[in-house]
Every structure is written in C-alpha cells, then in structure tokens.
Amino acid sequence: MKPIISIQNLTKTYATGVHALKPINLEIHAGEIFALLGPNGAGKTTLISIICGVVNPSGGVVKVDGNDIIRDYRASRTKIGLVPQELATDTFETVWATVQFSRGLFGKPDNPAHLEKVLRDLSLWEKKDAKIQTLSGGMKRRVMIAKALSHEPKILFLDEPTAGVDVTLRREMWAMVRTLREAGVTIILTTHYIEEAEEMADRIGVISKGELILVEEKSALMTKLGKKQLTLQLQSPLDAIPESLAPYKLELADKGQALVYTFDTQATETGIAALLKRLNELGIDFKDLQTRQSSLEDIFVSLVSNPS
C-alpha cells in the first residue's frame, strides 16, 4: 500500500548544535492511527513540526501523499491539520472568527455548514461567539482541534492532544479521533499517556534521543515484547528462594510473602505447571495466585531505558 507519509533519512540539527533527529525513516499508512511515543526531548515535536512546515529539515526527504514538503509545499500542507502541544490561541478573537481564519489560510472558501459541524462535534457550537480568552483550558484545546479540522484535512497531527485535559474530555477526544479515523482521516499523535496509545493506536513508534528505535503494530508489539507475571501469595513467608528453584529465576516480593515468576507468553512451555509441581514437592504452599500482563508502559520504559 502506498504510504500517505513517507520519511526518508530525515535529520534535524538546530543552530545550537543539538542533533534533534538522527536519520529517521518511517512510513505512515493512510487511515491509520499512529502513536509516536518518547520521553521529553526525544524529537517527537521536531519530527511533527518538520512534516507540517513549522521547522526546516536539515536533510532527508518527506513526502505527504506523494508531494515533497519543500518543493510541493502547497499540495502537502493542504492535506495536513496540526494541533500543536502548546495552547496557542488568538486570545481576543471569537471561536467562530478563529476557525474561519484557519479555513481561509488553507485556501478553502467559506463554508459555514462545515464549520458548524466541526464546532458541534467538539461541543463548541454554544461558544461560537465567545472570545477565546473566556474559555477554559479544555475548551481552548477543543478550539485548536476545531481550527485544525476547519479545512477538512486528510491527515491530522495531534501533538500531546490531551495534556492537561480532564479524564472526561480525554475520553471525548478519543471518541472524536476514532470518528475521524472512520471518516478516513489518518491520525498521528504523540503522547505521554501510554494508555492513550494503548487505547487508540493501530501502530506505535518509539523515538528516543532523536532515533526511531521501534515501529510496530500495537498488538504485535504487546505480544512480542509483552511479558506475563505469575504472583503466588505464600502461606508462610520465605527468607530466601530455595536453590532448587533457581532455574525459574523467581523473585521474592512483599517481604517474603510472595513469589513472582516471569514467563514468556510466546514460549511453547510457560513452565507454570512444572513450577507449581516443584513448589508442592518442596512443601511451599500458597493461598492465592494471580497473573499480570505487562502494559505498553512497561514495554515503553524497557525500550527507552535499554533500546538495544
């Protein structure tokens, strides 16, 4: 399938000498939700800003729907909507005036019906004549999304869209993002909230220190790198793990009250049955057991702290 965004050997070195992006190669598929994860300063915003035309690249090629972002900047930018991380709004303008301005900037003729739909979808219609300075932080965030959608983009960049947003609004935004995807819009989001990526993304990219260290289908990533843990709550605490249990690489937790066994879900033999049998032979009784699948957050922390 032809990618809607194609990035080849993209680099960025700021005037300060900071290498924000080492050569990045990435393809985004049409209609997907792609989550870009990374710690602060990893290069997420720089990458997005270059694609959208806000920052100049130092090297490499980026194409949006086949259009080079430098040479064919009009064609590429027309297809993109951007919601930046910072709450940047035209404070003294009304909601209606600011979305109308955004639509005009992208060369689209006035279309009150479309703008009304966007504002209604974002629960902003009642506030259309309100000055932006009178709105709450969450409402301002919605205004920024409305501006990005005002010109009917095919691709929407959301840079930390739910930062500082309450749980209710966050869930509303997730629903809105899904609706947009169903309408055929490709969505690229950066987020600090791993649950956000886990909840919504089709594919996940992890960027660290300017390098894209992983791009994977979310489900494949969870399966491939995810681990499961079995925790056994013991009847009597142990001072140490018996030597004969060494092959299982157990951990003693909860002041000796629990044994933790980490196993690979992909392995043909998880080793659980053998472990339980061995515990029985050693007379180690347990009163409860539970299993836990590692989350995307665990995977992310593991990848960023140890990329190799």
Added chain:
Amino acid sequence: MNFLAIRAIYRFELARWFRTLVQSIISPVISTSLYFVVFGSAIGSRMSAIDGVSYGAFIVPGLMMLAILTESISNASFGIYIPKWTGTIYQVLSAPVSAFEVVTGYVGAAATKSICLGVIILATARVFVPYEIAHPIWTIAFLVLTSVTFSLFGFIIGIWADGFEKLQIVPILVITPLTFLGGSFYSISMLPPIWQKITLFNPVVYLVNGFRWSFYGISDVSVGTSLGMTLLFFFVCLGIVWWIFRTGYKLKQ
C-alpha cells in the same frame, strides 16, 4: 496564488484594528489635532507664510506623514509580532501560503489602516486650516507608497523584536525624532547652511518634501529625488523581507 489566504489574513488584521479603534484612529487624530491647534492656529497665526503657504497649511503634509509613518510601523509590527508572541504563528507557517501571500496579507492590512488614518487626518486638518491639493494623484501615490514601505519596515521590526519594548524602540527613538527633524514643521532652507547639509542624510526629509510638493508644489528637494529615495527604501525593505523568509530568520528554526 492563494487569494483566499491573503483575504483571510487581511480580514483578520482589519478585525483586530476595529477592536482597537480608539488606539488606532482616535488617538492619532486627537494628537494631530492638538498639533494643529498649537502650531497651526495658536503659534502659526503669528508666523509668516513659507513660500507663500500659511504656516498652518504648511505643516499639514508633515503631520500626516508623522502619523502615517508611526502607525504603519506600529500596525505592521504588532500584526506579525502578536502571533509570534502567542505562538499562533504556527498556523501561518503550516498553511499552504507563500512568503508573498503572507506579506501581502499583513502589510496590505497595515497599509490600509495607515491610508485610512491619513485620509481622516487630512479631513480633520480642514477643520483647523484651509489648504489645497495641487497634485492629488501624486498625493495618493506618495500616501500609498509611504504607507506600504513603512508597513514593510514595521513587518521587519515585528519579526526582529523579541519583546514589546523592542517594538516601541524604533518608532519612538528613531522615526519620531527623524520626522520632527525632517522638515515637518519647517522648511530646511530656514536652517543654518551646515544643518541644511546634515539634514539631507535624514530620509524622512525626502518623504515629507515629496508629499508637501504634491500639496503645494513647493519642496526643499526635487520631487524626483523624493520619489527615488522613497522607492529605494521600499526596495531595501522588500529585500530584507525576502531574506527573512528565505532564511527563516526568527520565524522558523
């Protein structure tokens, strides 16, 4: 050409102007009226005519020029500085617009405001002093050219400034003194010979004299030189704006 984007920027800027009408129009009209009352009527009535033009009428083009220069710079510099300051400049940078379209929108709006202000001041002056316009086409030409040129200059200042203080520095510390010393209130032939020569290094002399010539057909320098100097400054500003967009200076990293 993205005409709709130019229209969007232009309309957006004019809407900002209407919101600050007191500051943008009424304030300069009042201050210019005070000049007419003090220098035109009160002091001017005791002064002899200059080159056959009453003193009150003589200062009309200079006072118009003072208001146009400061307002062009102020409007254009604020117009581009505010989006930089609030962070909303990302909209313009990520939109499918060329440098020419961006400049046309912002500078066109700022120049429009200055031209309107100039016309209002001209009408206000009529209340205080009688005057005639000898070459109305040239008056319009100088008015438009000066407004556009100094709006371009203001746009450059707005890009360069990284604080509100810097926005004010050039109009207050450079433009106002140059305008006062540029023959707005006197003919440079009234100065001692050495100062007449030094004054010729002040570019505002050429703007004021060209404009005054269009009113009364009198000028301290030839009208061709006035027009040439104004055009030269226009092209210098245009060159700097072109360089700003080519390099992304203080706009794009």
